[in-house]
Amino acid sequence: MARYDTEHKAQTRARVVDAAGRRLKKDGIDGSGVSALMSDAGLTNGAFYAHFSSKDELVAVVLADQLATQLDTLRGLPDDGQALRTFIESYLSASHRDQPEVGCPSAALLGEISRSNSIVQQSYTDGLEAMISVVADRTRIKGRVAARSVAIGVMSILIGALQLSRSVSDPGLSDEILSSGLVNASLLLQA
Template identity: 50%
Template sequence: MARYGAEHKQATRRRMIETAGRRFKRNGIDGSGIATLVADAGLTNGAFYGHFSSKDDLVAAVVTDQLDAQVARLDALPAGSRVEAFIRDYLSAAHRDDPATGCPSAALLDEIGRCDSATRQAYTAGVRSVISAIARHLDDGDDHTSAAEERAIALVGLLVGSLQLARALEDGELSDRVLAAAHTNALQLARAGRRPTNGRESA
């Protein structure tokens, strides 16, 4: 029987994490059994246990991967962008209507709170990194790091909670209004520490 090398094993593990991430965000953690998860990745149950000790182990890996990707996107934003592009995309109708490819917090927060300690620790570490990444864009040099982090914490809560609310509403018009109102308030929060230019807030 052919033995696969480390590179193949790593690629298989990556595929499992990526497909499970989409499935969890679409159907929920509790609504995604191992049989479905391995089928999504084109694997067998036996192959699954060659990479993860349990479903909880996979969940923790997915949470870490998803939040790492979110941090990478924030880090890639141009310096001084004030995360406007991130806010706009996060609170878009496209993001609301496609949870499988979107933010893990908005899709899974209620379930993560009921997960095991390892998953919650992975989520906590990931969210700390997201907050720090946002704070780096909010801090213009005059803003103290702690103040920028407080604003970043508030912004994360506003974005996640607003998207969850918009997704839960059956009334499409009201859902759109939730996103629009959240966008307005998120921009105000993101710009709160901006230095004035010629007596006015910079654009």
């Protein structure tokens, strides 16, 4: 019986993390109360503390989970020089822009992460560091320092361009921001 309970608790926790990931990216950290987060997972508020000690812990776990998923995607790319460019094109797409709840947590939550407490920021830092390392490996740029610098630049362009494209009211300007981000990220990769 205990094995089922442990397994059931792990499945329930995973369901909460998954549902919270979508809600947080859609409504933001501050715009997502515990009640809404638990309701999305089909649970009551009372069940929250069986899985998390605080909302900050949940946000940290969600970020770790979301960034690990992105990291798995990056690691799974063929190391052929083209796959990273294809990833960038997908990242800077209108589809990604228009569906924040299923997209990148960085572009959806970065402003709030910067104002969050240390557990949230550490979770984000750990995930970002891992992604920088994988992107640096995929750049095909000689020299670890140069590859890391380009990886940070590319990620900054991707996240910033997606955030900007979501923030403007002019659809034409939004599309132009995505296109410019793609051009600039590609230029960095040619270094």
